[in-house]
Amino acid sequence: MAIQFNRYSAMSLAREALRGHAGWKEAWRSPEPATSYDIVVVGAGGHGLATAYHLAKNYGIRNVAILEKGWLGGGNTGRNTTIIRSNYLQDDSAAIYEKSRLLYESLSQELNFNVMFSPRGVMMLAQTHHEVRGYIRTANANLNQGIRTEFISADKVKRLCPIISIDGPRYPVLGALWQPRGGTARHDAVAWGYARACSEMGLHIIEQCRVTAVNSSGGRVTGVETTRGPIGCSKLAVVVAGHSGELAEMAGFRLPIESVALQALVSEPVKPCLDVVVMANTVHGYISQSDKGELVIGGGADGFNNYTQRGSFQHVEETVRALVETFPIISRLRMLRQWGGIVDMTGDRSPIISKTPVENLFVNCGWGTGGFKAIPGSGWAMAELVANGEPGNLAAPFGLDRFREGRFIDESVAAGVAH
Amino acid sequence: MLILRCPYCGVDADETELAPGGEAHIKRSGPGSTDEEFETYLFAKVNPKGVHFERWRHSHGCGKWFHVARCTETLEVFGSYRAQTLKPPKAIIDKIAGRRPGWAGGRN
Ligand SMILES: Cc1cc2nc3c(=O)[nH]c(=O)nc-3n(C[C@H](O)[C@H](O)[C@H](O)COP(=O)(O)OP(=O)(O)OC[C@H]3O[C@@H](n4cnc5c(N)ncnc54)[C@H](O)[C@@H]3O)c2cc1C
Ligand SMILES: [Zn+2]
Numbered sequence: 001m002a003i004q005f006n007r008y009s010a011m012s013l014a015r016e017a018l019r020g021h022a023g024w025k026e027a028w029r030s031p032e033p034a035t036s037y038d039i040v041v042v043g044a045g046g047h048g049l050a051t052a053y054h055l056a057k058n059y060g061i062r063n064v065a066i067l068e069k070g071w072l073g074g075g076n077t078g079r080n081t082t083i084i085r086s087n088y089l090q091d092d093s094a095a096i097y098e099k100s101r102l103l104y105e106s107l108s109q110e111l112n113f114n115v116m117f118s119p120r121g122v123m124m125l126a127q128t129h130h131e132v133r134g135y136i137r138t139a140n141a142n143l144n145q146g147i148r149t150e151f152i153s154a155d156k157v158k159r160l161c162p163i164i165s166i167d168g169p170r171y172p173v174l175g176a177l178w179q180p181r182g183g184t185a186r187h188d189a190v191a192w193g194y195a196r197a198c199s200e201m202g203l204h205i206i207e208q209c210r211v212t213a214v215n216s217s218g219g220r221v222t223g224v225e226t227t228r229g230p231i232g233c234s235k236l237a238v239v240v241a242g243h244s245g246e247l248a249e250m251a252g253f254r255l256p257i258e259s260v261a262l263q264a265l266v267s268e269p270v271k272p273c274l275d276v277v278v279m280a281n282t283v284h285g286y287i288s289q290s291d292k293g294e295l296v297i298g299g300g301a302d303g304f305n306n307y308t309q310r311g312s313f314q315h316v317e318e319t320v321r322a323l324v325e326t327f328p329i330i331s332r333l334r335m336l337r338q339w340g341g342i343v344d345m346t347g348d349r350s351p352i353i354s355k356t357p358v359e360n361l362f363v364n365c366g367w368g369t370g371g372f373k374a375i376p377g378s379g380w381a382m383a384e385l386v387a388n389g390e391p392g393n394l395a396a397p398f399g400l401d402r403f404r405e406g407r408f409i410d411e412s413v414a415a416g417v418a419h
Numbered sequence: 420m421l422i423l424r425c426p427y428c429g430v431d432a433d434e435t436e437l438a439p440g441g442e443a444h445i446k447r448s449g450p451g452s453t454d455e456e457f458e459t460y461l462f463a464k465v466n467p468k469g470v471h472f473e474r475w476r477h478s479h480g481c482g483k484w485f486h487v488a489r490c491t492e493t494l495e496v497f498g499s500y501r502a503q504t505l506k507p508p509k510a511i512i513d514k515i516a517g518r519r520p521g522w523a524g525g526r527n
Contacts (some may be wrong), residue, residue: 245466256462258441259491304421304439304475305491307468312420314435347462404458 006200008112027192028072028199033206036232037065039386040224041239042211042247044068046077046187047364047371048239049194049205050379051386056201058380059387064203065233067226069210073191076241077372079309079341081264081286081298083277084373085122085182087149089138090409092397093350094145099394100377104185107376113193115185116291122182122277123157125326127171131282135177152178163273163329170325171282184277184288190375214251220359221251235360237386242307242342244365253357255365256403257344262301262369263311265319265338269293273329283322295330297323301343301369311340343368348408353382353395362386363400421494425477426485426501432477440474442466443486444506468492470515470522472507475499488515 006025016023039055041048044066055061068074084104086097103110104117126132135151142149154166157176166173195205206228213225214236223232238247242259269292277288286298299319302312316338324331346352346366351374353364364382367374381394391399397409421434430436448460465471471491476484486504488497488511497518498511515522 243468245464246468249467254459254463254465256464258464258466259468302439304473305442305466305471306494307492308494312434314420403462404454 027196038063040233043240044072046375051382054383076341103376111193119183123176263340267295285322349412350409354400438478
């Protein structure tokens, strides 16, 4: 079977090393679109790909296409700062983010693709008394949810992260919410790994294929128009992050979502100096060190609607200023690159995994500034919703109806920005 | 960086002097409205990739709220106008129509 033949292993690495690496195959196929599929997934970011993967893996549904307007993983999945954690306050969030984090623990084995999951530990600094109280509350909630986190003292922060300045000029570090099994993963590899696994199971990944219209008949979805022609489907899963509003408009409804730019930057590479992830929510700075040695830095989001994947200079300034306060050692580092992604913000800062006013059209969106960590669990829950037509336990709280009912899953109280 | 003109004090203020306030011209639902009307009023967003009418506040200046017509895809600004209007003034609409010939004309 092809799956066995393409397996990556120490053996295949040795074999290829001996023949000048001439035998590696493309990781996924690029078929021509068929005229119709059982299920069409729009958006080949992590969430769309994971949805398709679990449709095939958990439900045996393989007549599936994933349509991508650009290149696979070129949206937020390839633009984020890759922080993975599950220390959320509300039970419904904790359930899906922890499911996801657990799936990350074995994702490389599951996909036979090294996603470089690195559970190095994530600390969220408490730099105001309000944050201290908030994080102690979250640590208690996590205890009840069965998620291992701990509120640690400033001394322990300093021991875990020696380059930090505890006494900081504006906001001294008072402690931190510490999740020892949080960490990072390689973002591209997550998208590529899922894509390869999907392709091996016979799903169609169709890049350079923009959806331009959604067709329905009698209130039920029948297919999409694309830049590569019309494609029919019985069910449609829209998983397009910042472009969810555009797709919803094509289908004739509105979402409680606004699209804004969030940006990140990386420094020149330096020797290892930071082996945990540090999030400073009061001053809006997020930092970790990549295996190449670059400091990967995330900042605050724009407050206005924006579809340009750029970001703006004052946010870079703001973020770097905040981080230099906390990590004086980085003050003379040069920054290499900066970029932006368009994130899909909901009012309660929680995602939407839901049915819609159009029958057989499902949406997965609203992950905003923090959905990389959720990719495996979200794909799992979305596949369940799409396959069965009804949400399972993980997805049920995240329906669109919660806005009408006032049943919010309020994570904005826990952290203003939640990477 | 965005530069927007405050229609009250006439200052060309850059983004850091202003506070964004989201979608403009939202019709308020009051007592007697249906759940659906409340949901639309409170949560449903137009969020267009293109022309957007939005609210801003000259927070580090005169402190007043005003409206802006802006393209979210290119960041082009079509103009700003006072907050005490229920819909964008004709001059702004004409300007947008000139710049965006195919524009469907404000779903607001
Ligand atoms: C700077 C930055 C830092 C971040 N940091 C973190 C972090 O540290 N931790 C964390 O957990 N999360 C983080 N996030 C959030 C995270 O990146 C996203 O929540 C997540 O990647 C969303 O994945 P997705 O698959 O839903 O969207 P995307 O990866 O954006 O995929 C959506 C895809 O849909 C495609 N698409 C759009 N419209 C169409 C159309 N009409 N037809 C066909 N295809 C279409 C797009 O091209 C895109 O590839 C960050 C985001 C940014 C921008
Ligand atoms: Zn003013």
